[in-house]
Amino acid sequence: MEPVIFEERKTQIHRKGAEPFSISCNKSSLAGAVSQRACVFCGSRVVLYPIADALHLVHGPIGCAVYTWDIRGALSSGPELHRLSFSTDLREKDVIFGGEKKLYQALVELIDRHQPNAAFVYSTCIVGIIGDDLKAVCKKVQAEKGIPVIPVQSEGFKGNKREGYLAACEAMFQLVGTGDTSDISPLSVNILGDFNLAGEIWIIQDYLKRMGVDVVANITGDGRVADVRRAHGAALNLVQCSGATMDLAKMLKEKYGIPFIRVSYFGIEDMSDALYDVAKFFEDKDPGIMTRTQELVREELMALYPKLQTFRKDLEGKKAAIYVGGAFKAFSLIKSFRHLGMNVVMVGSQTGTEEDYQELAEITDEGTIIVDDTNPLELSAFIKEKDVDIFVGGVKERPIAFKLGVGFCDHNHERKEALEGFLGMYNFAREVHATVTSPVWNFTPRRRKSPIAAGSPGEVCAS
Amino acid sequence: MTLLRHTPLEIKDRKALSINPAKTCQPVGAMYAALGIHGCLPHSHGSQGCCAYHRSALTRHYKEPVSAATSSFTEGSSVFGGQANLLQAINNIFTVYEPDVIAVHTTCLSETIGDDVPQIADKARQDGKIPEGKFVVSASTPSYVGSHVTGFANMVMGTLKGFAEKTGKKNGKVNLIPGFVEPSDMEEIKRLAAAMGVKTILFPDTSGVLNGPLTGEYKMFPDGGTTVDELRSTGDSIGTLALGEWASADGAKYLDSTHKVPCKILDLPIGLKATDRFIDALRLISGRHVTDLITHERGQLVDMISDMHQYFYHKKVALVGDPDQVIALTEFLTSIDMCPVHIVTGTPGKKFEARIKEITKDSPFPVNIKSRGDMFLLHQWIKNDPVDLLIGNTYCKYIARDEDIPLIRHGFPIIDRVGHQYFPTVGYKGGLRLLEKILDALLTRIDRDASEDCFELAY
Structure with missing residues (x-):
């Protein structure tokens, strides 16, 4: 069955094997499409908000602050100022006369009360239109209060989340280079693109510690302003998550000459590769590091493998569909599913690049559907066509999967289990097992006809 | 340590700042109201982030798929206006998703640049982009005025404005505007009226839309919702009961002043006294008796x-x-x-x-x-x-x-x-x-x- 799709969207869908590789992406969503995408502000907000001892003030009408109030589950081991919602709550008269005065008052009041180590001020669509001079207000408050007050140029209409990531990176880069780096170990890294969902960054920090590597700054999960300020003192940047912090890594490389490596902490291969890459990088400074890393990986895998095998028994041959924000995560997921004996039959992302999709096409099996910026109708058509057993996505996709009678794993910001690291692979396998083998699917029409189906009085239905 | 350790005892007047809000913005309320129209695709005329946020907010609350389209504003549309985007969106939506109705609400962005949605919808009609038997209704819902409740009220009124007709022949029904309540509440309000033998048109009606069963099918337009025929007929009803002044009064007053459908504005029927008043109002407006079943439940x-x-x-x-x-x-x-x-x-x-x-x-x-x-x-x-x-x-x-x-x-x-x-x-x-x-x-x-x-x- 061919799914219903927009004529204009046909180039954003590729079926591996059916045609030579070609996909168009990074296009603005079509007006009228039920897109799963978000805006610039959303991108900036999700990247910066885990910095827990900073003040995050949303300059705009109330909605933008409400919809981003503590929704990501980015955990902090200390301060939790980031979990509150601060908004200038712009009203009609502010839109007419400007909101600068209000912004100034709000900043002064909040900084006086909460004594944050820095403040981020997010601009929203409306601020871009009415022309408030965010920079000038921030500069003034910074001079008065003596803490960095940083404007984040995140007007929603200026693009999608990718532009928001860039604005966030530019904002953080203003902090970098202002802290003391004299006591930083030569074996040190910054962790970029990890938001400490369900405590994941603590797992990674533990591995690095066991290898003898110090972490200078978490960017941004369990993040602290002082750490970001001295991030330029690290020897290496580890960059996870395709779009979110890559721009910052590039800025750090250009200005401070810090090399970066792209890593993923999801799945066995990618997690091990990440640690080995770090070990390789520091091998000339610390010849023992590779052995320690090998030991660490061996230890973790010895514990993990037997557990995975028990899940694999039930999961062998089951089919998975993936739709995530950034394509980078999809690579790890495909490999993780292979460890469980499962096949990925559809994979897509909101913000992938052409290279991302090319790589996806290379590592997936024949017939796999590869899709950019999809919508619920397409998703449900693909899920049914491929008769999948599990869908991996975010909040908006979950009920679609369930309505179809298909298992679901939230690999987005609403996940409740840590999915990174070797522990995360176990948690992932357990979640996949829980949902794929759930008895609930036996009650759903996809697998079984109900004996109380309407219109069949007294008839015994075959299962 | 406590999560809200940042809350001090001393209370100071705040004018410039909202902390941990107890409201959200108009468009999400408008989207919720529009989902109470059968076969309707809500449309957010603004940046695509708004639409994604509102869909996520509603999905988190109802654990149901929520579809809505967006004009996907870019920097260009925010300078030159969003007319081209909306025209293209209307065309695309009717071509691909085939809803009966598109309910357009504005955002702070489209309001501030001054887009006139009814006029753009007219142009779409003139250009033949709205197929026969299909409809576009709209509401102005700037995020910097009121709250999500205001947005709900505005979309209720916008929809009634778009559909209500007076043929001169009464339909014998009572219009019920249930307020910004749960699908389960809407179902219960209908049940109570039916238990008294009162024929009603309930709008919005999200029961069957946002509390649907698992059917094995993804339906962009679930079975529930007030139909277009019912919405048209609201101008011929014998009266309107508006439940909740903030969410429902505007729509009821519109039907009263424009189509001479008399209205009564009541509180939400939560608790004994307010439910008594609701039942009594139903009795008076319909001329039906309070039935034993209702007396029994009250007891x-x-x-x-x-x-x-x-x-x-x-x-x-x-x-x-x-x-x-x-x-x-x-x-x-x-x-x-x-x-x-x-x-x-x-x-x-x-x-x-x-x-x-x-x-x-x-x-x-x-x-x-x-x-x-x-x-x-x-x-x-x-x-x-x-x-x-x-x-x-x-x-x-x-x-x-x-x-x-x-x-x-x-x-x-x-x-x-x-x-x-x-x-x-x-x-x-x-x-x-x-x-x-x-x-x-x-x-x-x-x-x-x-x-x-x-x-x-x-x-």
């Missing part, structure tokens, strides 16, 4: 109140939510001898404070009331004068945890519990459910805190 509610009244006596409650909900809840709690002492809504409206003051005038305790308030203020009030019970949406859980107060989740959004989709809080049955929740919260607390020698088996 059951009074029965439970009498059985357990000593546990309600002078219990202090903090309440936060939408004005219509909070007014009705305050009356209910007061009527069973509980004492709401801190009452906040985020939605602006001076009338709210006056109304609550009137309801709580005989309270044995001082009462704090604030419209356009937020949860930071509510928390400060609670710190200064502790309560036995907190009632509000999921965001109250921070306060409940920090102050160790039992919380009953009520309102929008509830994103950490289920049940609101299926079990109403309106009507006499809804009253029973509320009492069950209140008693469960209070008695569980007594059990938890009782010393071993005072630990009781029966209540």
